[in-house]
Amino acid sequence: MGSQTYKLIALDMDGTLLTEEKTVSAENRKAIAAALKAGKTVIMSTGRGVQSAMPYIKELGLNTPIVTVNGGEVWETPDKLLSRQLMETAAVHELHALAQKYDVWWWAYAVEGIFNRESAAMDIDKLHWLKFGFFTENEEKLKHIRAAAEAMERFEITNSHPCNIELNPQGISKASGVQAVCRLLGIEMSEVIAMGDSENDISMIQAAGLGVAMGNAQEEVKQIADVTTVTNEEHAVAKVIDEYLLK
Structure with a gap:
C-alpha cells in the first residue's frame, strides 16, 4: 500500500483549533473550507458542551457531526443528536x-x-x-x-x-465519540486524523490512523502521538490539513 488516504479530521478546540485568544485564525478557517470542498469531513471533538462549541461550528459553516463533552454526546449534525451518555x-x-x-x-x-x-x-x-x-x-x-x-x-x-x-x-471518551462518527459515515478509524493537546485527546490520538500532538501539547500527548506539529498560535490545523489531508 502507498500513502494512506485520510477522509476525516477530528479537531480538539481549545489549545488546538483555537488560538489562546479563543479565535479561529484565517489560515485555519481557509484550510477547513478547502478540506470540505475536497470532500473531506472536518469534525470538532471537544471537551466543551454543544452550547459553547456552537458559535464556532456556525462561524465555520460546519454541518458535520460533532463530538462534545469528551464523547458524552455525539451529534449527527449540529441540530441532530446521535447519542448521549449521562452521568449517574x-x-x-x-x-x-x-x-x-x-x-x-x-x-x-x-x-x-x-x-x-x-x-x-x-x-x-x-x-x-x-x-x-x-x-x-x-x-x-x-x-x-x-x-x-x-x-x-x-x-x-x-x-x-x-x-x-x-x-x-466509564468507557466514554473522544475516541468512543469519533468511532461513533466513523460508524455513522461508514469509514474506518485508520482513515481518521485526530489532533489535540491534552490528556482528553489521548484516546482519539491513539485510535486514529494519524494521531497528531500540538506543539503546545502536554508532554504525555506528544509521547503517544504519531507526529507533533506546530502550536495553536502557528495555524497547526491548516498545516496538518495541507500536509496530510489534502496532498
Whole structure:
C-alpha cells in the first residue's frame, strides 16, 4: 500500500483549533473550507458542551457531526443528536461533595446548561449530567481529588489543561465519540486524523490512523502521538490539513 488516504479530521478546540485568544485564525478557517470542498469531513471533538462549541461550528459553516463533552454526546449534525451518555446523579453528588471538601472551582455540563461553583439554586437531582470538572492550581489538591475519583472506579478521568480534571462515565471518551462518527459515515478509524493537546485527546490520538500532538501539547500527548506539529498560535490545523489531508 502507498500513502494512506485520510477522509476525516477530528479537531480538539481549545489549545488546538483555537488560538489562546479563543479565535479561529484565517489560515485555519481557509484550510477547513478547502478540506470540505475536497470532500473531506472536518469534525470538532471537544471537551466543551454543544452550547459553547456552537458559535464556532456556525462561524465555520460546519454541518458535520460533532463530538462534545469528551464523547458524552455525539451529534449527527449540529441540530441532530446521535447519542448521549449521562452521568449517574449519585456520582455527580459525590464529585460535587469532593469539590466542596477541597474548596476548588468546579464546573459541569448538563443537558440543560453549564453549571459551576457560582450557580445559584442548582438541583443536582433534577438535571441530566454529562461531564464534571475540577480546576485548581494547587497540585496537592488536584492529586487528592484525582485519587478519590479513581477510587470510585466509575469514571473516565482526563484533563483539558494541566490544572484541571475532567470526568465522564466509564468507557466514554473522544475516541468512543469519533468511532461513533466513523460508524455513522461508514469509514474506518485508520482513515481518521485526530489532533489535540491534552490528556482528553489521548484516546482519539491513539485510535486514529494519524494521531497528531500540538506543539503546545502536554508532554504525555506528544509521547503517544504519531507526529507533533506546530502550536495553536502557528495555524497547526491548516498545516496538518495541507500536509496530510489534502496532498
